[in-house]
Amino acid sequence: MSQSKFIVRKVAVLGAGVMGAQIAAHLVNAKVPTVLFDLPAKEGDKNGIVLKALEGLKKLKPSPVSSKEAIQYITPANYEDHLHLLKDCDVVIEAIAERADWKADLYHKVAPFLGEQTIFATNTSGLSINKLAEACPDSVRPRFCGVHFFNPPRYMHLVEIIPCVTSDVAMLDNLERFLVTTLGKGVIRAKDTPNFVANRIGVFSMLATIANAEKFGIRFDVVDDLTGPRLGRPKSATFRTADVVGLDTFAHVVKTMDDTLPEDPWHAYFKSPEWLQKLIAAGALGAKTRAGIYKKDGKMMTVFDPASGAYVAGGQKGDDAVKDILKIANPAEKFKKLRESSHPQAQFLWACFRDVFHYIGFHLGGIANCARDVDFAIRWGFGWSTGPFETWQSAGWQQVAGWIAEDIAAGKGLSSAALPAWVLEEDRAGVHFDAGSFDAASGKLIGRSTLDVYQRQLAPAKVLGETSAPLGETVFENAGVRAFTTGDDVLVVSFKSKAHAIGPDVLEGLNTALDIAESRFKGLVIWQTEEPFSVGADLASMMPAFMTGDWEAIDTAVCRFQAMSMRLKYSQIPVVAATQGYAFGGGCEFVLHADRVVAHLESYIGLVEVGVGLLPAGGGCKEFALRASQEARGDILAALKDYFMTVAMAKVATSAVEAQEMGFLKKSDVVVFNAYELLCVAKSEALAMANAGYRPPLKVKGFPVAGRAGAASIKGQLVNMLAGRFISEHDYYISGLVADVMCGGDVEQGTLVDEQWILTLERKAFITLLQNPKSQARIANMLTTGKPLRN
Structure with missing residues (x-):
């Protein structure tokens, strides 16, 4: 009979200091209900120390939580009233101050309350694990080890596991599986020497x-x-x-x-x-x-x-x-x-x-x-x-x-x-x-870990000296992309451009890859060999046409980009975008048009075109207008306003979970915690859709828009922002164009339009802005300094 699998239903963290509170925060990011303990407060609420720590988490930058909602899943507790809660915890992580005597006292106090299978780990940056193990009763020692998170725990990839001589091998493997997949960490096993590795x-x-x-x-x-x-x-x-x-x-x-x-x-x-x-x-x-x-x-x-x-x-x-x-x-x-x-x-x-x-x-x-x-x-x-x-x-x-x-x-x-x-x-x-x-x-020579969890890492972290042949077998390659297969029915496409910017070569390569995938494969995955997913359209590739005023060539280029977005949405096979790092502008528009997104937790997604004096013209405004109409319960403008502000203020989601809340990702999209598992999960999603008899979505015949009345209402609020000097006159002008496009142009409220109608409005507004000297100054500043210009 195979060994029963290790399931983590709940975790306790002992100690609500800087590290303890942030470890608890990352556990709830990963949907692991967590009990956070500290000493009983001397006055007021006995959980006062933990409650203060939870308030502190909300103020930290960068945020230790992936969504403001997460903190409510941390249960505050104190050692006087709540030790009985430990018996239901599958993992208990002690994270109090680095004093061996204090830790030993706490172990004596909590040991009788630990469940029979509970893993008990100390988060220490350098104390001897074997010495600390001596403070544990004999029954706990096989389940005791060191686990060293790095600060800040949400963002630092490393966790060191430090076994002691009594640590059970199967327990260490279970802990490593949990850290790697659930919490997304890179684990190394360290020897019990001061400060570890x-x-x-x-x-x-x-x-x-x-x-x-x-x-x-x-x-x-x-x-x-x-x-x-x-x-x-x-x-x-x-x-x-x-x-x-x-x-x-x-x-x-x-x-x-x-x-x-x-x-x-x-x-x-x-x-x-x-x-x-x-x-x-x-x-x-x-x-x-x-x-x-x-x-x-x-x-x-x-x-x-x-x-x-x-x-x-x-x-x-x-x-x-x-x-x-x-x-x-x-x-x-x-x-x-x-x-x-x-x-x-x-x-x-x-x-x-x-x-x-x-x-x-x-x-x-x-x-x-x-x-x-x-x-x-x-x-x-x-x-x-x-x-x-x-x-x-x-x-x-x-x-x-x-x-x-x-x-x-x-x-x-x-x-x-x-x-x-x-x-x-x-x-x-x-x-x-x-x-x-x-x-x-x-x-x-020591080979890689053979633990099953690493089978999910199709492109694991490499060290210099290991020959790193490109992953899989190349099916097609041009100057912009490489399309390959790893021996199953999914075609994977990676961009070769700097920061994975989307220029003519990438568009041409992606179109060819889709042709091949539709004829020979069950699905297509867009996945980059390293972050970012994409910084967006390659503005530099438009510069020659821009300098000579060849607006027709630019109009054709924008048409091609829009056609690519629409092809991703309506192709005959499921298209999955696997994101990590930045997915900006055109990169975000590809994400919006994919059938499914598998996003690493640290995906920072946004339509940022307004920052360079432009507006989204690869279908971003269109997709948000369409989604607002589908979500509206009678009042299209109310549903549209948040989407409009997201575009007009060039807001960027600071996690994949926040991207779901802001509408860049759908609730059905998948958030993955370990970036090295992205490709494996994205391919399995594509295959699952194909095997379920995938059909492309039906083209929307007509959807209602907010019309000129909706745009006028939005512009009224923009006037107030201009008067209060929250935005410049050029910001006001760009935002007004965004409102016109997202509200469907000069039509009556409730008019039914199709997707192409809004795409045409996007394209015309984009070229109008390209011809504007203030937008040209913003673009030039971004291309030369990499920083946005407010003019």
């Missing part, structure tokens, strides 16, 4: 950067300019990251390393620098206190200068010569140039890389199960685009290892610890191969 290496990287900045005399703002996006890392880079995390929190993690890693050869650097301690003592804790390493002074951003102990004007950038080295595409050449340069900023960057490579090479066997786990931990937990082992391998393993060894011998490294023998093996080409990633403890 991501924080151990990520925090060391920050400490090495701080030490090298002092050694080479590099200002903090220059460090941040050089160690952010230029290295494929987040905008917050190094020092701003410390501000965002909180200088007190950062110092706490460093202290954990100082206290628990006395044998580490880099131990001398596990200290908060004196200047950092002074900032903390002065209450300058970073972003949460509005002053830390950076501080805003009026409109000017200032940065702390440790030499003078004062804030100085910020915003200094790295030297152009060093930035030019960072632009070199070949990693081997880039690192050679950095190492050979006499420029202090280049020497600083090489030293930062070298010290991290030295550290991971030395510690791999002790802290991680293989090199892949290290790279995923840093990519998913710290937002690096490539992990440290990947970076090393891509720059030439032997060459870099030789340089590190030379620097250690010359006393240039932060530690004199010798590199392990495996790093210097003559035939070593790296740590990542098709057969697996290197485990320094066993000397073997």
